[in-house]
Amino acid sequence: xxxxxxxxxxxxxxxxxFLTFTWLALQGFGGVLAVAQRELVDRKRWLTRDEYLDxxxxxxxxxxxxxxxxxxxxxxxxxxxxxxxxxLAGMLLMPIILVLALAAVYNQFSAIPEVAGALRGMGxxxxxxxxxxxxxxxxxxxxxxxxxxxCAALLLAxxxxxxxxxxxxxxxxxxxxxxxxxxxxWCIARKEVDx
Amino acid sequence: MSGAAAGVDLLELxxxxxxxxxxxxxxxxxxxxxxxxxxxxxxxWLTDGQFTGSIALAQAAPGPNVxxxxxxxxxxxxxxxxxxxxxxxxxxxxxxxxWAGRWGGKHRDTPAVRAxxxxxxxxxxxxxxxxxxVLMLPFFGNPEHRFGALALxxxxxxxxxxxxxxxxxxxxxxxxAGGLGFA
Numbered sequence: 001x002x003x004x005x006x007x008x009x010x011x012x013x014x015x016x017x018f019l020t021f022t023w024l025a026l027q028g029f030g031g032v033l034a035v036a037q038r039e040l041v042d043r044k045r046w047l048t049r050d051e052y053l054d055x056x057x058x059x060x061x062x063x064x065x066x067x068x069x070x071x072x073x074x075x076x077x078x079x080x081x082x083x084x085x086x087x088l089a090g091m092l093l094m095p096i097i098l099v100l101a102l103a104a105v106y107n108q109f110s111a112i113p114e115v116a117g118a119l120r121g122m123g124x125x126x127x128x129x130x131x132x133x134x135x136x137x138x139x140x141x142x143x144x145x146x147x148x149x150x151c152a153a154l155l156l157a158x159x160x161x162x163x164x165x166x167x168x169x170x171x172x173x174x175x176x177x178x179x180x181x182x183x184x185x186w187c188i189a190r191k192e193v194d195x
Numbered sequence: 196m197s198g199a200a201a202g203v204d205l206l207e208l209x210x211x212x213x214x215x216x217x218x219x220x221x222x223x224x225x226x227x228x229x230x231x232x233x234x235x236x237x238x239x240w241l242t243d244g245q246f247t248g249s250i251a252l253a254q255a256a257p258g259p260n261v262x263x264x265x266x267x268x269x270x271x272x273x274x275x276x277x278x279x280x281x282x283x284x285x286x287x288x289x290x291x292x293x294w295a296g297r298w299g300g301k302h303r304d305t306p307a308v309r310a311x312x313x314x315x316x317x318x319x320x321x322x323x324x325x326x327x328x329v330l331m332l333p334f335f336g337n338p339e340h341r342f343g344a345l346a347l348x349x350x351x352x353x354x355x356x357x358x359x360x361x362x363x364x365x366x367x368x369x370x371x372a373g374g375l376g377f378a
Contacts, residue, residue, distance in 0.1 A: 162321070
């Protein structure tokens with residue numbers, strides 16, 4: 001829990017958290033985190049920009065959906081475990097109902113060629129979205145302490161292992177992850193000696 | 196895409212997704228190729244079209260990307276499948292992130308934790324690229340729609356990298372183009 005600061009507003013209750021996160025989630029088409037920053041930092045001022053980046057950076061490195069991890073840590077900060085559950089429920093409940101309703105409606109009409117075609121077109125765009133997501137993340141690798149060569153090798157190795165060789169993910173993540181961790185530790189240590 | 200596949204073992208589905216949760220570095224999208232391998236290639240509970248379609252539906256609705264997981268579960272085994280898949284993919288990572296949120300904030304700047312972040316970053320990009328590949332592959336084998344689909348994909352990538360437009364508009368263009376028979 002964070003130290004209380006009289007000047008900074010905070011959520012009134014778990015219900016407030018739930019409703020705020022529901023509202024966040026329903027605005028988030030193709031990326032909830034950008035909306036979260038606008039609502040929680042700029043509008044409600046429940047977090048400063050630095051506090052937001054602190055939570056975000058931890059949420060990002062953990063396994064699991066970044067947005068879900070973010071909601072959990074945010075709720076936990078104010079109301080402990082029950083706060084975490086309130087913001088998680090807000091983030092997921094309404095969107096799950098909506099998305100399952102969409103799937104059920106789609107199933108009803110999937111025999112119609114135009115509907116099947118529409119989903120195929122959306123699928124092609126979804127594939128493009130993933131390519132763009134990977135391309136945007138490439139930019140963030142520039143500041144990686146391992147350097148471009150090692151990053152490129154790890155990226156290619158994980159792509160080939162999963163997409164081409166179809167190796168089980170657990171071995172890919174464990175094998176490459178442990179080597180990458182070792183490489184990163186070595187590079188960070190070397191940089192600190194140089195500095 | 197009509198209803199549940201026959202002979203689905205919900206416990207097995209749950210345990211598989213539980214294990215995938217801890218491997219989902221960079222988000223649930225990173226483990227999509229493994230879900231494809233399991234649901235489409237090994238068990239034949241879903242077709243390629245159903246798998247890609249589930250991800251497309253999730254992108255068309257508001258909320259986090261992880262929502263493709265309950266749709267996959269729903270297409271495999273109805274509402275029970277949706278619940279089992281979603282709880283499975285979230286439970287381990289939820290426990291970990293509650294613990295790590297309290298611990299990691301204090302230790303974020305230690306070399307071991309920084310090496311963890313730096314080391315996993317390129318791997319998670321590689322896994323997301325693999326997801327893109329798995330989603331693209333079925334279109335290559337579909338001569339009737341190959342050209343239109345590839346054009347849509349390429350246009351999506353170019354527009355997203357060059358503008359700040361919300362992806363929902365691109366999804367709408369894709370639905371329209373596909374519905375009219377162009378893709």
